[in-house]
Amino acid sequence: MTMPFLDPATLHRPVYQSLADQIARAIADGHLANGIKLPPHRILAHDLGISVQTVSRAYEELIRRGLVSGETGRGSFVRRHEPAGEVPYLQERPGEVVDLSILKPVCETMHLDRMKAVLAEMAADLPASAALSFRPNVIFPGHRIVAAEWLRHCGLSVSPGNVVLTNGATAGMTVAMMSAASTGTVIATEAVGHHTLVPLASYLGLKMAGVAIDGEGMVPQALAALCRQEDVRAVFLQPSPINPSATMMGLERREALIDVARSNGLTIIENDPLGPLIEDRPPPVAALAPERTLYVTSFTKTVLPGLRTGYLVAPDRLMPAVANRHLVSHWIATPLLAEIASRWVRDGTAMELVRWQRATLKKRQAIVSSMLEGIPHAAHPQGLHVWLPLASRAEEEVFVAQARLRGVALAPGRSFQIGRDEHPAVRIAVGASNESELRAGLRIVASLFHAAPEPLLLAI
Structure with missing residues (x-):
């Protein structure tokens, strides 16, 4: 057999997809090296007892995933798969899907109407700094005061000086990870977590480690065990039901994880893009352990998808690192979007x-x-x-x-x-x-x- 690691007995419908998955796993496990030529369609079809058309569809699926390249007249070859991360959503919406x-x-419609109204309002009285300045300290002092007001809705009482404005939660997460851990060290997170974390950590030279979860999220004992085995510097948590498994972490579990973080000197990154959306929720981790928590929130999941602005809250000891890393990676948040968010917080629209x-x-x-x-x-x-x-x-x-x-x-x-x-x-x-x-x-x-x-x- 040309590829002995393939098991025809485990192929299931749709067979082409099952075959593509087996070959993809073989690539991930190192059985098929980068650049190696895959068997011709007819030979693999004969080996597995399936149709040539099925093999062709499997190879097409692998090409679509970016794992294989097809070269006319030469065949199909394994290509290097960079850690770009598999997005869990459609990138397009073809037809009636x-x-x-x-x-x-x-x-x-009302969401679009609100946006049109605030843009018309801003056309009449836009602050000059929102359009003309490069300097965060010129543009954002007033916005930070408004941010502290919004964060009270999220369950936090913070000083405006501890808030960095960001272009949404993704930018906040990136700066938080850059500030919490150094190259080669480990950030722990839930075994079912944010789909961008692994590629993001790879680009930053960090390692992500999945920690066992149960019906309330991360298991504290599993985090403690990981800290004994690895050089863990931070733990990334999503305690609200924004996490994929839709769990709400209770107060006792939050306190138990904070105890593990304090015992092991971990910085906590709390991703809370739902902010005040969830009623009767426990206090944020950042409210329970403000001295070691980087708190990330934004407006895109609760107010308006296009309002890509948010807040990163940092303790005093981490503010210099956060401010510097935000400057080098993003410089400043987009002033126009920050202006819209501030107006909507002040007038109650948010x-x-x-x-x-x-x-x-x-x-x-x-x-x-x-x-x-x-x-x-x-x-x-x-x-x-x-x-x-x-x-x-x-x-x-x-x-x-x-x-x-x-x-x-x-x-x-x-x-x-x-x-x-x-x-x-x-x-x-x-x-x-x-x-x-x-x-x-x-x-x-x-x-x-x-x-x-x-x-x-x-x-x-």
Whole structure:
């Protein structure tokens, strides 16, 4: 057999996808080196007892993933796969696809109307510094005061001097990671975590380590054990149900993780893009351990997707590092967006839109609960998504592929896996589509589950 590590007995429908997955794993495991030529279609088809067309589709799928290059007249070759990270959402929306893959708030005409109104207002009285200055200390002193006001809605009481304005949560996360750890050291995070962390850490010369999770998030004992084994400098947490598994971390769990961080001298990075969206939530980790926590929040998941601005809160000892790293990587946040956010915080528009989003998501989650009745899943009543655990990674791949064939895009759980522990699942976003599309997509998800020859889902 030309590729003995392939197992035809484990191929399942759709066979081309299953074959592509086996070859992809072989590339990841080092069985197929960069630049090696793959067997001709007919030879591999003969070896595996499948059609030539199936092999051709598998090679096309590998080309689409960026793992293989096809060269006319020469064949197909393995190409180096850089750690760009697999995005869990559609990058395009071709045709009539119900997109339940991308995480975003529910938006209606009023959101666009609010943006048009504030832009018209700013045209009349835009501060000169917002358009003419390069200097953060000239532009942002007033914005930092407003930021401290908004952060009180998030559960934090901070000095304006401890706030850095950022171009959203991704910029805040990047600066926080650069400030919390040095090249070659480890940042711990949940085993099911933010899909950009692994490639981001790679680009920064850091290592990400996935820590075991349960129904409340990261397990403190597992974090402590990792600290005994590795040079861990920081821990990245998503204690609100923005995390893929849609869990809310309780107060005792937050305090236990803080104890581990203090015992091991760890800096905590808390990613909280939902901010005040979730009612009756425990205090942020940053409120419980302000001396060692870098807190990240933004407006894109709760107020408006295009309002790509946010805040990074740092303790006094880390402020010089945060300020310097933000300067060299971003210089300043976009003044015009910061101006919009500040106006909306001051006049109450931001909280008005948050309260609207909260009520709308409650309604959306009630639809999910009804349409997925009897199917184990995790969700929060005010959350942006649903986490639907599956029995195996193979079942996950089939589920996502079958949903896509029926016009529904779902985010595969493998996109959020950090470390070796597998948590097969699909993430179902409830905000990207309209209510009618959501119902149609959920109907297909439920039918796929009930049509499966074996139970696909594990108990949560």
